[in-house]
Each structure stands twice: as structure tokens, then as C-alpha cells.
Amino acid sequence: MFNTIITLVRGRSHDAAQAVADANALSILRQQLRDAATGVEAARRSVAVVMAYAERERKSLPRINAQIADLEGRAMVALAQGREDLATEAASAIAQLEAERATTETAPATYEMEIARLRDELGGAELRLRDLKRGMQLADAAQKSQTVRGVVSRPVTASLAEAEATLSRLQSRQLHAEATALAVVELSASQSAEAISARLAAAGCGPSIRPDAAAVLERLKQKSA
Known part of the structure; x- marks a missing residue:
């Protein structure tokens, strides 16, 4: 040892x-x-x-x-x-x-x-x-x-x-910002188109976009008859 x-x-x-x-x-x-x-x-x-x-x-x-x-x-x-x-x-x-x-x-x-x-x-x-x-x-x-x-x-x-x-x-932030901006543009365009369609419908130009009370009552009367 x-x-x-x-x-x-x-x-x-x-x-x-x-x-x-x-x-x-x-x-x-x-x-x-x-x-x-x-x-x-x-x-x-x-x-x-x-x-x-x-x-x-x-x-x-x-x-x-x-x-x-x-x-x-x-x-x-x-x-x-x-x-x-x-x-x-x-x-x-x-x-x-x-x-x-x-x-x-x-x-x-x-x-x-x-x-x-x-x-x-x-x-x-x-x-x-x-x-x-x-x-x-x-x-x-x-x-x-x-x-x-x-x-x-x-x-x-x-x-x-x-x-x-x-x-x-x-680059990730830039891509996210670009996607957000594009979505905003698309959303803005969509909302603008819906607003114009609603105004046209209210003026009697084409069918109503949103159902109103008179239309709902008429539909119920037709069902009950």
C-alpha cells in the first residue's frame, strides 16, 4: 500500500x-x-x-x-x-x-x-x-x-x-404591426361598407339589413294564420 x-x-x-x-x-x-x-x-x-x-x-x-x-x-x-x-x-x-x-x-x-x-x-x-x-x-x-x-x-x-x-x-414586431395595420384597414373598410348599406336600406334602396319590429310582427301573423 x-x-x-x-x-x-x-x-x-x-x-x-x-x-x-x-x-x-x-x-x-x-x-x-x-x-x-x-x-x-x-x-x-x-x-x-x-x-x-x-x-x-x-x-x-x-x-x-x-x-x-x-x-x-x-x-x-x-x-x-x-x-x-x-x-x-x-x-x-x-x-x-x-x-x-x-x-x-x-x-x-x-x-x-x-x-x-x-x-x-x-x-x-x-x-x-x-x-x-x-x-x-x-x-x-x-x-x-x-x-x-x-x-x-x-x-x-x-x-x-x-x-x-x-x-x-x-422583425417579429414589424410583422405583427403590419398584420395589425392590415386588419384595421380591412375592418375599417368592412365597417364603412356596412354603414353605407345600412343608409341605403333605410332610404328604401333595397331590403332592410336589420329586421325591424313591423317586419317581425308581420312574420308572426303569417305563421299564426
Whole structure:
């Protein structure tokens, strides 16, 4: 049971950390790209340092050759003068210089191989960094677009819905008003026609519209007969 609780706590901690990372993914990506850019710049400086070493080795070879030639000449003079002690010192210096020359002659090739390798790595890192920066810019633009869309769409949608409801109510009232006005016109026309018919009937023009007492009495007499 204790292990289960520990596992649950670890799982929730991981979920919480993942949620924080997801919510701040763009900020994390920016910092990671800054760190990567710093690393790429350090790699670029390293390549420059190696190139400087290689150039120094190339330039030191003529100097060593000149020193060897100078010592050889002086040693020959010392031997001619019977100064073998001085010639021996010169020979020792020449031996050291020849060893240095041997190392210097192989160093440029080694440096060139290292420079080529570092340049390939640096080029790949720079390409990946550019791609990541481009991707971050797209992600940043997409996030801003989503934010703006969310800010704009919600009030716009609500406003449109309210406007549609208002328009519907207005149209309903207008239709009702038009129907009422039409009914009034029809009623007025009907009442006007009935009034004219009544006046005509009262003037003896055609049968009476409304039965009067004399007509009712006459009808009753006819029924009783």
C-alpha cells in the first residue's frame, strides 16, 4: 500500500510538472534556444582557436628551418676552428630543433583534420539552430494568432448572436404591426361598407339589413294564420 501511495505521488508530481512544462512550452523553448546559441558561439570560438594554432604551427616551420641552418653554419665554423665543444652545443640545439620541426610538420595536418571535423559539427549545429529558431517563430506566431482569435471571436460571436436575436424580435414586431395595420384597414373598410348599406336600406334602396319590429310582427301573423 505504501508503495502504491509513493507511486501515486510520483505520478501526480510528474503530471503537474508536465502540465507546467506544456503551459510554458514557448518560454522554455526560447531559453533552450538561447542556451543552444551560447553553445554554438562557444563552438565557433573553439574552431577559431584551433585554426589559430594551426596557423601558428605553419608559420613556425620557416623559423625553425632558419635556426637549424644558422646553427649548422656556425657549428661548421666552430669545427674548422677546432672548437668541438661549441660544435657539440650547436649539434645538441640542432637535434632539438629537428625534433620540433618533425612535430611541427605533422601538426598542420592534424589541425586541419580537427578543424574539418569541428566545422562539420558547427555547421550542423548552426543549421539545427536556424531550423529551431524558425520553428519557434512559427510557434510564437501561431500562439499569438490563437490568443487574438480567442479574444476576438468570443465577443464577436456573442455580439452577433445578440444582434441576430434583436433582429428577430424586431422583425417579429414589424410583422405583427403590419398584420395589425392590415386588419384595421380591412375592418375599417368592412365597417364603412356596412354603414353605407345600412343608409341605403333605410332610404328604401333595397331590403332592410336589420329586421325591424313591423317586419317581425308581420312574420308572426303569417305563421299564426
